[in-house]
Amino acid sequence: MKSLFLYFFCWIPFFCFSQQAEEFKNVKNYYNQHRVLLNNEFRKKYDGEPNMLNKDAIKRDFVFFMKKMDSIENTALVGALLKVKNLEDLSNIRNKTARLPEPTSDITSSEGQMAEYPGGMNTLRQQVANLFYIEGVHSEMKTAKALVAFIVEKDGTISNVQASGDNFTFNRQAEIALYSVPQKFTPAVFNGESVRYRFKLPLTMTIE
Structure with a gap:
């Protein structure tokens, strides 16, 4: 059985350019x-079956169909990724040719505030763990680790x-889960304005 342990920390903010993506929400919806639909159909079939062996x-x-659905969905999510x-x-290339990058700057308690996830980092940790498709990870080692960097946009989305x-x-599965x-x-917020903010997130999975 595979279990996921997430350890969070944030680094000094870094400002750059990117775009919001809705691909992952669309796939999941x-x-x-x-x-x-599948659940409803199987429920009708189950409730209408009098024989317990047939019910089993x-x-x-x-369960088999749902596992297949998870696998098919993950393939679609890889495509979205x-x-x-x-x-x-492409957006980063255009931005580099169109303008100079914004300067980096520290966010301090007196000048602004860091980006925050609703419910705090523990909530984000739990949601990432729930979204992580464990069956998509293949490893001969007992542990798998990754350092995931992402940007919180000015509108609060991740990119x-x-x-x-x-x-x-x-x-790959870590990136899909974060997106x-x-x-x-x-x-x-920096100097009274919303700014783009970079997080770094270490992830560790133990395989038992």
Whole structure:
């Protein structure tokens, strides 16, 4: 069994340019709708079956179909990840040619505030763990680690997620999970204005 342990810290803010992506929400909404339909169909079949042995077989089929749905959804999310990264790379290239990058600057308690996730970092930790597709991680080692950097945009959305670690499949699933968190951050504020803010997030998964 695989379990995920997340350790969070934030670094000094770094300002740059990117764009918001809705690809992951769209994919998840699509497959959640299909899960509801499947659940309803299996429930009708289960409730209408008087034989307990047949009921058990229906339950096993339901679990099998749901696992297949998870796998298919993850394939779609990988496609969304590639699309978003390509769009962000193109946007970064355009921004570099169009203007000079904004200067970096520290956010201090007297001048501004850091970006914050609703409910705090423990809530974000739990949501990332819930969104992490463990079956998509392939490793012969007992632990997998990655350092995930991402930007909180001025509107509180997440962009430019980059995971670095030895396990490619773990990196990919970490990036998908961060892009897929359901809520926006409260943006960072510097000199009275919302600014783009960079987080770094270490992730560790133990495989038992």
